[in-house]
Amino acid sequence: MKRRDFLKLAGAGLVAPLVFSRNLFSSVNSRRKVLVLGFDGMDPNRVMKMVREGKLPNIKKFLQRGYISKMITTPPPQSPVAWGSFITGKDPGGYGIYDFIHRDPKTYMPRFSQSDIIPASHFVKLGSWRIPLKGGKVVLNRGGKAFWNYLEEADIDSTVFKVPSNYPPEESKARTLAGMGTPDLLGTYGTYFLYTSDEKEAQADLPGARVYYAYFNDYDEMETEIEGPQNPLKEEEEPLTIPFKVYLDRSSRAARIDIQGNEILLKEGELSPWVELKFEVVAGIQHITAMVRFLLLSAGEKFRLYVSPLCVDPRDPALPISTPEDYSRELAEKLGLFHTLGLPADTKALSNLTFSVGDFITQSMSILDESNRIYHYELERFLSLKKGFLFFYYSSLDQGQHMFWALSDPQHPYYHPEESRKYGNMIEELYVEFDRVVGYTLKKLPPDVPFMVISDHGFAPFRRGVNINKWLIDQGYLKPAVSDYAEANIVEVADWTQSVAYSIGLNGLYINLKGREGEGVVSPSEKRALMEEIKAKLLALRDPETGQPPITAVFISEDTFSRDYLDRAPDLIIGFNRGYRMDNSSAIGGITKEAVHDNLDWWSGDHCIDPSHVLATFMSNFKISRMPHMWDVPATVLKLFGVETPPDFKGKPLI
Numbered sequence: 173m174k175r176r177d178f179l180k181l182a183g184a185g186l187v188a189p190l191v192f193s194r195n196l197f198s199s200v201n202s203r204r205k206v207l208v209l210g211f212d213g214m215d216p217n218r219v220m221k222m223v224r225e226g227k228l229p230n231i232k233k234f235l236q237r238g239y240i241s242k243m244i245t246t247p248p249p250q251s252p253v254a255w256g257s258f259i260t261g262k263d264p265g266g267y268g269i270y271d272f273i274h275r276d277p278k279t280y281m282p283r284f285s286q287s288d289i290i291p292a293s294h295f296v297k298l299g300s301w302r303i304p305l306k307g308g309k310v311v312l313n314r315g316g317k318a319f320w321n322y323l324e325e326a327d328i329d330s331t332v333f334k335v336p337s338n339y340p341p342e343e344s345k346a347r348t349l350a351g352m353g354t355p356d357l358l359g360t361y362g363t364y365f366l367y368t369s370d371e372k373e374a375q376a377d378l379p380g381a382r383v384y385y386a387y388f389n390d391y392d393e394m395e396t397e398i399e400g401p402q403n404p405l406k407e408e409e410e411p412l413t414i415p416f417k418v419y420l421d422r423s424s425r426a427a428r429i430d431i432q433g434n435e436i437l438l439k440e441g442e443l444s445p446w447v448e449l450k451f452e453v454v455a456g457i458q459h460i461t462a463m464v465r466f467l468l469l470s471a472g473e474k475f476r477l478y479v480s481p482l483c484v485d486p487r488d489p490a491l492p493i494s495t496p497e498d499y500s501r502e503l504a505e506k507l508g509l510f511h512t513l514g515l516p517a518d519t520k521a522l523s524n525l526t527f528s529v530g531d532f533i534t535q536s537m538s539i540l541d542e543s544n545r546i547y548h549y550e551l552e553r554f555l556s557l558k559k560g561f562l563f564f565y566y567s568s569l570d571q572g573q574h575m576f577w578a579l580s581d582p583q584h585p586y587y588h589p590e591e592s593r594k595y596g597n598m599i600e601e602l603y604v605e606f607d608r609v610v611g612y613t614l615k616k617l618p619p620d621v622p623f624m625v626i627s628d629h630g631f632a633p634f635r636r637g638v639n640i641n642k643w644l645i646d647q648g649y650l651k652p653a654v655s656d657y658a659e660a661n662i663v664e665v666a667d668w669t670q671s672v673a674y675s676i677g678l679n680g681l682y683i684n685l686k687g688r689e690g691e692g693v694v695s696p697s698e699k700r701a702l703m704e705e706i707k708a709k710l711l712a713l714r715d716p717e718t719g720q721p722p723i724t725a726v727f728i729s730e731d732t733f734s735r736d737y738l739d740r741a742p743d744l745i746i747g748f749n750r751g752y753r754m755d756n757s758s759a760i761g762g763i764t765k766e767a768v769h770d771n772l773d774w775w776s777g778d779h780c781i782d783p784s785h786v787l788a789t790f791m792s793n794f795k796i797s798r799m800p801h802m803w804d805v806p807a808t809v810l811k812l813f814g815v816e817t818p819p820d821f822k823g824k825p826l827i
Contacts, residue, residue: 577777
């Protein structure tokens with residue numbers, strides 16, 4: 173589907189407004205304050221259904237004097253892509269983020285799209301120590317100028333809390349805290365630690381985890397350690413470590429954890445407060461500060477202890493997480509420590525069955541409580557200003573729908589009746605929690621302050637995974653160099669001299685183009701016909717089990733996006749049908765035995781599909797002039813302050 177066809181569908185009523193109401197403002201120019209709440213993943217269909225059922229009374233009250241519409245999201249409807257459009261007012265071609273995962277065209281290796289780490293260079297060697305003369309840095313890959321920098325130029329006080337696609341935070345005088353994309357201190361996007369007395373579990377290779385055998389002596393005492401980042405001053409790999417000790421009371425199903433002078437008492441199922449840790453780089457001279465939380469999973473016959481990823485400490489950040497640099501410290505000193513990891517809910521721990529559903533809920537609700545505490549603080553500050561802008565982002569609804577979908581979907585292959593009887597209403601309960609956030613805001617906010625609630629996409633079931641690399645092999649577009657290629661990666665087994673296409677990312681397909689890819693074979697003159705041929709075959713694909721089309725849209729990037737950063741784009745972007753998504757293996761270049769297969773994972777809901785199936789939500793206390801697009805929101809914010817829309821914006825004001 174070409175972009176013009178997608179917009180034509182929108183104009184035909186696919187994304188028609190759900191509610192029209194009177195305009196609250198007679199004039200919306202040059203307003204002195206604007207508030208925008210970002211509820212990642214809020215689905216407009218579910219919102220309106222629950223409003224009709226009387227389950228969202230505060231949103232209903234909001235809509236009685238306001239407006240709600242479905243909003244067109246980006247192709248693909250991934251969070252870093254859609255929020256990138258919100259930040260810059262442009263389509264993905266204008267800022268260069270097309271997926272969570274891009275690829276290195278020379279090596280075909282997957283790489284994280286949002287930022288790059290430039291290592292330190294020019295060392296001087298002193299024995300076993302390597303002293304860097306020039307330090308490393310983290311580089312933001314998102315292009316385009318953030319809209320709050322235009323507000324800054326207009327002398328408008330701005331706070332932007334945890335918007336995705338802003339790590340490291342773009343240089344600005346605005347108060348910004350990095351969100352999605354912020355790593356842990358291991359340089360990953362969330363590696364947790366599990367200490368278990370189950371020998372079989374201790375030997376498991378769990379993605380996103382480090383697993384250790386928990387050995388207790390006759391007195392039920394265990395001595396172990398947390399392994400942190402590599403010592404940056406050592407020439408040989410030498411991880412920094414922190415020892416800790418556990419005293420287990422099996423009869424009370426409780427434990428005491430002693431670590432760096434902290435004594436943490438936990439009952440089974442209890443989550444600790446944040447614990448600050450110091451990894452000594454040079455004893456008494458230099459250290460790296462981290463923070464973790466402990467969750468005692470089991471303290472009876474079997475012992476299991478979860479330790480969260482090593483998060484950046486906002487009081488002493490080892491990585492750049494805020495502008496100005498002391499903003500994160502201000503929040504921590506006034507409100508206590510808080511999650512700094514880009515996606516704080518540990519979805520891997522649930523997918524790996526380290527967490528039970530109940531454990532995941534315990535952690536998730538603590539994140540939501542933490543977000544609410546910071547939001548209340550920022551809202552009070554915003555209200556005290558004479559002129560200002562506040563954007564505040566919540567991740568809990570998105571992460572919850574990813575993991576809780578199967579609990580209320582009997583058609584899902586991972587539906588668990590027992591857990592569903594206990595937790596089947598979790599998604600609705602999360603929507604009720606966000607209804608309370610809206611209610612709190614309405615009580616505090618003067619009615620003449622422009623107020624928007626937006627999401628980046630909606631949500632859909634993820635029942636069947638599609639491995640595009642396996643499909644490409646079946647169709648003869650990707651040639652393995654070995655006969656036994658199942659469960660392998662294309663980087664390891666592809667014969668690039670015979671392969672014309674491959675897939676990396678959650679929606680991307682690339683042509684093995686001569687002169688661009690490391691071993692490209694397709695000439696530029698052949699590229700267009702090949703893309704059209706693959707597109708037609710993808711749209712003709714049918715699931716052999718259900719007879720349904722797994723793919724309902726295919727976007728050719730050069731027809732769809734601006735050209736500023738088109739060189740980063742996949743050649744084709746695949747829009748999956750509801751119920752389908754790229755499987756995790758194909759997203760990083762893996763190959764499965766079957767091209768289409770059941771999704772047997774708690775990660776059971778998703779949105780990385782055809783954008784027409786997961787439209788975003790737009791709500792405001794003022795009427796808008798037309799159907800919104802994600803990139804229209806920043807232009808609208810600027811207009812509300814009387815700031816001209818920059819000429820390179822694709823988005824236009826909605827008022």
